[in-house]
Amino acid sequence: MSETTAKHELRRKLVVRGMLSLLVLVAGFVLLDYNYSTPEGMWDAPEIGVQGYSYIEFREGKVEAVTEFSRTPLGSYGKKQGKWFFDGEDGHL
Numbered sequence: 001m002s003e004t005t006a007k008h009e010l011r012r013k014l015v016v017r018g019m020l021s022l023l024v025l026v027a028g029f030v031l032l033d034y035n036y037s038t039p040e041g042m043w044d045a046p047e048i049g050v051q052g053y054s055y056i057e058f059r060e061g062k063v064e065a066v067t068e069f070s071r072t073p074l075g076s077y078g079k080k081q082g083k084w085f086f087d088g089e090d091g092h093l
Helices: 003-035
Strands: 041-044 055-059 062-066 071-080 083-088
Antiparallel strands (some): 062 071
């Protein structure tokens, strides 16, 4: 095989590897966005507790303020037209 042919083959392999790497990277970002596209979880909120650890918990469509001693319902959450909304206990966003 000539030197020119070897260079073309190497360049072709590099281009194919680069395209495959880009495809894997894009697929990874799509999967990350899909898996983490919900507010579900516990969010630190030290300002709601008098003492001890406190947080806001989003779970199964419900939102609660949680302290060492209590769980207080704050409302619910849901997705409408691709955006997340919080609906307070009084029915207002």
